[in-house]
Amino acid sequence: MYPFGDLPGNLAAFCGQLRRQHGFRLGAGELRDAARALDVIELADERHVRDALRAILSSSRDTALTFDEAFDKFFFPGPEGVPQTGMPGPARRDQRPGTDGTEEGRQRPVGDRHAETDLDEDVAGGAGQVVMGDDAATVDEQAVRIARATYSPFAAEGRASLHLSPVQAEWREAARALLRRLHLGLSRRWRPGRRGRRFDLRRTWRASLQTGGEALTARWLRRVRRSPRFVLLIDGSRSMGRADTPALDLAVAIASVTTRIEVFAFSTALQAITNQVRRAAAGRAVDVELAREAWGGGTNIGASLQSFLRRHGERHVGRDTLVMILSDGLDVGEPDILRAAMRELHRQSAGVVWLNPLLETPGFEPTSRGMVAAWPFITTFSSVSNPTGLNRLSRLIRLR
Amino acid sequence: MTSAADIRTRFRERGFVVDDAFATALEIMQALQKPLLIEGPAGVGKTESAKVLAEVLDTRLIRLQCYEGLDAMSALYEWNYPRQMLHARLSETSGASFEQREAEIFSETYLLKRPLLEALTQDQSPVLLIDEVDRADEAFEAYLLEVLAEWQVTIPELGTIRASHRPHVILTSNRTRELSDALRRRCLFLWLPYPSLDQEMEILRARVPGLSERLADRIAHLMQVLRGLPLQKAPGVAESLDWAMALMSLHREHLDTRTLEQTLGCVLKVHEDRAVVEAHRQAIAPYLSDSPPPVEAGGYGLDTDFGIGSVTRR
Numbered sequence: 015m016y017p018f019g020d021l022p023g024n025l026a027a028f029c030g031q032l033r034r035q036h037g038f039r040l041g042a043g044e045l046r047d048a049a050r051a052l053d054v055i056e057l058a059d060e061r062h063v064r065d066a067l068r069a070i071l072s073s074s075r076d077t078a079l080t081f082d083e084a085f086d087k088f089f090f091p092g093p094e095g096v097p098q099t100g101m102p103g104p105a106r107r108d109q110r111p112g113t114d115g116t117e118e119g120r121q122r123p124v125g126d127r128h129a130e131t132d133l134d135e136d137v138a139g140g141a142g143q144v145v146m147g148d149d150a151a152t153v154d155e156q157a158v159r160i161a162r163a164t165y166s167p168f169a170a171e172g173r174a175s176l177h178l179s180p181v182q183a184e185w186r187e188a189a190r191a192l193l194r195r196l197h198l199g200l201s202r203r204w205r206p207g208r209r210g211r212r213f214d215l216r217r218t219w220r221a222s223l224q225t226g227g228e229a230l231t232a233r234w235l236r237r238v239r240r241s242p243r244f245v246l247l248i249d250g251s252r253s254m255g256r257a258d259t260p261a262l263d264l265a266v267a268i269a270s271v272t273t274r275i276e277v278f279a280f281s282t283a284l285q286a287i288t289n290q291v292r293r294a295a296a297g298r299a300v301d302v303e304l305a306r307e308a309w310g311g312g313t314n315i316g317a318s319l320q321s322f323l324r325r326h327g328e329r330h331v332g333r334d335t336l337v338m339i340l341s342d343g344l345d346v347g348e349p350d351i352l353r354a355a356m357r358e359l360h361r362q363s364a365g366v367v368w369l370n371p372l373l374e375t376p377g378f379e380p381t382s383r384g385m386v387a388a389w390p391f392i393t394t395f396s397s398v399s400n401p402t403g404l405n406r407l408s409r410l411i412r413l414r
Numbered sequence: 415m416t417s418a419a420d421i422r423t424r425f426r427e428r429g430f431v432v433d434d435a436f437a438t439a440l441e442i443m444q445a446l447q448k449p450l451l452i453e454g455p456a457g458v459g460k461t462e463s464a465k466v467l468a469e470v471l472d473t474r475l476i477r478l479q480c481y482e483g484l485d486a487m488s489a490l491y492e493w494n495y496p497r498q499m500l501h502a503r504l505s506e507t508s509g510a511s512f513e514q515r516e517a518e519i520f521s522e523t524y525l526l527k528r529p530l531l532e533a534l535t536q537d538q539s540p541v542l543l544i545d546e547v548d549r550a551d552e553a554f555e556a557y558l559l560e561v562l563a564e565w566q567v568t569i570p571e572l573g574t575i576r577a578s579h580r581p582h583v584i585l586t587s588n589r590t591r592e593l594s595d596a597l598r599r600r601c602l603f604l605w606l607p608y609p610s611l612d613q614e615m616e617i618l619r620a621r622v623p624g625l626s627e628r629l630a631d632r633i634a635h636l637m638q639v640l641r642g643l644p645l646q647k648a649p650g651v652a653e654s655l656d657w658a659m660a661l662m663s664l665h666r667e668h669l670d671t672r673t674l675e676q677t678l679g680c681v682l683k684v685h686e687d688r689a690v691v692e693a694h695r696q697a698i699a700p701y702l703s704d705s706p707p708p709v710e711a712g713g714y715g716l717d718t719d720f721g722i723g724s725v726t727r728r
Contacts, residue, residue, distance in 0.1 A: 039595065047446055054445040055418075055438070062418060065438035070446075073598040075453055075589070078605040203481025203551055215495045216487070223516075227502050328589050358646070 025049060028088050029071065038077055044070060056088045174310040176279070176287075176302040178262055178294035185267035188401040191406035193241060193271050198364060199259050199336055200237035210236030233383030242336045242364055242413065244268055244275040245321060250309035253283045257371030260399045261340040262291075264369075267404070271294035276330045280318035283307035284325070315345040316352030317382055323358050331362045336413065338367045345384030353387040360391035373397035399411070417441065421470070421604060429620045430459065430466040432612060439604045440467065449562050449583035450659050451547075451598065454606035457650020460586040464543035467582065474540040476581070478529040481549035486557050490567055492526045509709060520571035534577040542581040547597075548590045555597050562600045611638055622658045632659055632669045635701045637681075643694050645687045656680045669702040 029045050032038040051066045063086055072078040204210075206217060217233035246268070248261045265277045269291045277291045278284050285308035296301045304310075319339075324329070331337065337359050345352055360366050368388065372378050374397050382387065389395075394411050398404050417439035425432045432440070443450040452460045468475035478489055498519050505515050521692065527535065533542040544558070561567060565577040585601060587593060609617060614634040618625055637654045657680040666673050682688055 025451065039599070041599075045598070049449065051442050055441065061434055062438055065418075065435040066442050069439040069442050069602040069604055072605075073595070073601075073603045075605045078603060108538070201551070202481075203485060203553075204483070216493065218494075219498070228507075311531055316646055329592050332590055 020035070021052065024050060024089075028067075032071060032081075032084055036077070036080050038071060039073065040071060067248070104403065174250070174304050174308075176262070176304055176305055176309055176378075178266060178290060178300040178302060180297045180299055181266045181270040181295050182263075182401075184401040185263055185404070186270050188404035188408070189264075189267035189271045191405055192268070192411075195408045196242055196336065196411060196413060198242050198413055201240045203238055204235040205238050207234055207236035210234030212236075240334060241272065241274070242334050243330070243332070244272065244336055244338065245330050245363075246275065246277045246338045246340065247319065248279050248287075249281070249313065249315065249339075250279045250304070250311075251313035251344075252310055253313055253344045254342055254371065257342070257399075258340075260371070260403075261369070262272040263397055264338075264340070264404060265291050266294045267401075276326070278322060278326075279304060279308045280315075280322075281308055281311035282314040282318070284318050284321050285309075286326075296382055312346055313341075313344055314347040315339075315341055315343070316347040316349070316355055316387075319355035319359065320351060323355060327358070327362065331359065331414075333362075333364055335363045336365050336367065337363045338369060338410070339388075340369045340371075342372050343368070343370055343380065343382050343385035343388065345382070345387075347384075349383050350385035352384055353391075356388045356391035360393070365393040365411065366391055367394040367396070367407075367411060368392045368400050369396055369407075371397055373401065374399055419539060424470045425463075425466055426620065428469055430462060431609075431617045433609075433613060435437070436463070436604060437605065439602060440581065443584075443602055444582060446602070447580050449585055449601045450604060451585045451587065451593075451601035452604045452606050453589055454649060454676055455608060455648065456588055457652035458606050459651055461543065461545055464541055464545075464584040464586075467584065468541040471539075471541065471582070473538055473582075474536060475543060476533045476540050477538075477543045477545060479545045480547050480554070482549060482551060484550045484554055486554075487528070489528050489530050489554070489557060490561075491528055491569060491570075493520070494524045494526050497598050498524050507665045522572070525569075525572070528609050529568050530557075531575065533581040533583075534561070534565065534567060534575060536579060536581070539579040540581050542583045544583065546588060546643050547585045548587040549575050549595060552591075552594065559596060560598065562597075567605045578677045607650075608641055611635065614638075614651065614654060618654065618658055621655050622662060624662060625658050626667060629660070629661060629667065629669065632701055632703075633661075636669070639701065640681065640691070643690055643697070645682070645690055646684045647682070647687060649681045649683075653681045653683075670688060670702050674698075674702060 016189045025048055026045060029038075029048070033040050047070050048067055051065065051070055055066050056062050057385050064082070067085070068078060068081045072081050097267055134177065204212060206214060212235040214233040214235045218229050218231070221233060222229040223230055248265065250258055254261075265275075269275050269277070269288075273292075274288070275288070275291075277288045279287050283305070287302055287304070290300045290302045356366065370380065372384070373380075373395075380386070380395070393414075394407075396403075396407050396410055398407050418434065418441045421437040421440050422432055422434075425437070439450055441699070442448075454460055454461070464477075465475055501519055501524070502515070505518065508515075510518075514626045522696050525531075529542070547555070547558070562583060565580050566574050611634055614637060615630055618630040618633060622630075633654055637649060641648045657677060660677050660680045661673070664673075664677070678688065678691070682691065
């Protein structure tokens with residue numbers, strides 16, 4: 015039943031599997047704690063062991079929610095499952111759906127379904143392995159027919175490759191200027207400074223020890239300026255065409271001057287590309303493999319923003335967040351969904367900047383359905399195609 | 415206190431319902447002497463659990479409420495400068511050597527202990543609650559790391575103070591910002607979601623003793639439905655308890671449409687959410703007893719002259 019004969023061996027193997035297959039961050043410390051915990055608790059009680067290991071080995075909501083599945087898969091591997099053949103469909107899922115009946119479990123608005131079903135589809139497969147047997151060819155024709163029948167303007171199949179070039183000096187300078195110009199007021203934290211508004215008794219007193227208890231030089235405290243967090247939502251749909259290159263350059267440029275940035279690509283569904291953008295910002299050319307739902311498919315801005323808010327809003331959007339949406343606003347979803355999502359983004363953030371590459375076209379008016387729906391909630395509407403454009407933008411942005 | 419079952423019973427005695435996962439996490443936390451980080455939506459009892467733990471262990475609860483701008487001086491320690499200066503002035507003519515005077519000035523007498531240091535210097539392991547740690551600045555997490563990993567605080571003038579009795583540490587977070595991996599790795603982790611239907615019933619029974627079974631059932635069911643709606647601010651356990659209390663104090667035995675409208679303020683805290691609930695009437699309807707509200711001054715009240723009439727006759 016178990017891959018190893020002894021408990022420590024199994025525990026180590028389980029940790030290894032969590033690390034490799036489920037993205038847990040585990041080191042020797044966690045393994046030692048787990049072993050110590052198994053010493054304390056009732057080993058015969060499976061639930062008890064499971065709860066204890068979950069508390070020790072998981073470190074965030076996502077890992078805590080995937081833990082049970084991984085635990086079952088390792089300690090109670092079921093039968094291999096009936097081989098499934100020939101059905102077309104995406105092979106990966108990057109976001110795990112909520113199993114606790116909280117946020118993700120909530121009823122979704124109608125339009126949102128399109129965005130998420132594609133990514134969640136293979137959940138039903140569970141531990142069963144997809145095996146491409148010999149009989150795959152015979153059902154091939156039928157599969158094509160099914161694929162055609164399930165075509166929708168939202169869906170796109172296969173994968174897209176996305177190239178992130180390393181940051182260039184001009185972009186970096188422009189991003190630095192942007193960061194310098196963006197004010198969020200003063201933090202409530204006091205820091206020592208040469209000049210400040212509050213007398214620093216502690217440091218003055220410490221300094222006075224050098225002069226025999228006489229305070230000769232006054233020390234001061236000042237408030238530090240708060241810099242905003244950034245969330246970039248980049249439209250990767252076909253309609254954006256080549257206009258997405260400056261959008262990616264912009265993301266990489268901002269990531270090269272601040273770590274407080276999250277980047278997401280969306281087309282009909284959302285995918286985080288923050289890590290890859292950070293790598294590009296560190297000076298490496300990065301090729302990103304993305305699902306077609308996130309890059310190069312149709313456009314469903316409203317649903318993508320909704321799913322962003324639901325999955326990541328809590329953590330990444332606050333009163334100190336500047337949300338930048340880089341999109342042409344040609345939305346095929348329901349305008350109501352886009353309007354509701356924009357209202358939420360506007361309410362929760364320090365400002366919503368919409369960068370529309372079409373603005374570069376002479377005579378462009380933002381009259382598309384999507385743009386009209388989003389319009390009341392945009393604090394700054396502009397476009398950026400080069401570092402000069404970013405410099406101009408940094409003078410335009412007003413934060414709350 | 416050792417086993418998870420024991421923890422469950424003793425929490426239950428104090429009106430706090432914990433599930434197996436929570437009880438086990440508390441057990442492990444004490445066995446491994448590691449801090450426990452609890453994340454979850456607002457109003458599911460994260461803070462309350464620390465208070466109850468302190469009661470159960472019969473020990474002191476030391477609370478550090480985090481906020482933006484919280485610094486080491488308000489969390490760890492501060493010197494009492496006025497007293498130090500006074501002492502320095504008074505001891506000027508005492509003839510003591512400089513080293514002696516310095517040692518006196520920077521002694522524990524002049525140290526103001528803030529919550530973290532306070533927790534390390536207790537005679538019995540206290541419960542240290544670091545509440546809403548996500549509200550503090552990222553820089554503040556660095557201060558916490560030394561305390562949580564080494565159970566010690568370094569004061570330059572005084573040296574390192576080690577905990578004689580390690581505190582039981584509970585950190586809570588509402589996930590308004592991502593906590594650093596370094597902090598997470600030093601903690602056990604517990605995700606505390608909204609309670610299930612049965613758990614919520616149990617909580618209502620434990621916390622609102624006079625509540626009828628039928629009403630508790632209705633409230634718990636409605637809460638499940640409400641949390642399923644796309645609300646801006648989903649109601650937590652605190653809200654359902656408030657609601658139960660409100661219904662009790664209004665002497666309502668049934669939950670009908672009118673009562674719901676009157677008391678919805680206990681549950682929904684954002685104006686827009688009312689419109690959402692209005693739009694999802696159909697989802698809620700099955701859980702309302704749609705009997706009309708009782709007529710108050712009807713029937714026999716007006717016909718009899720019991721009262722004013724009989725007084726005038728006398």
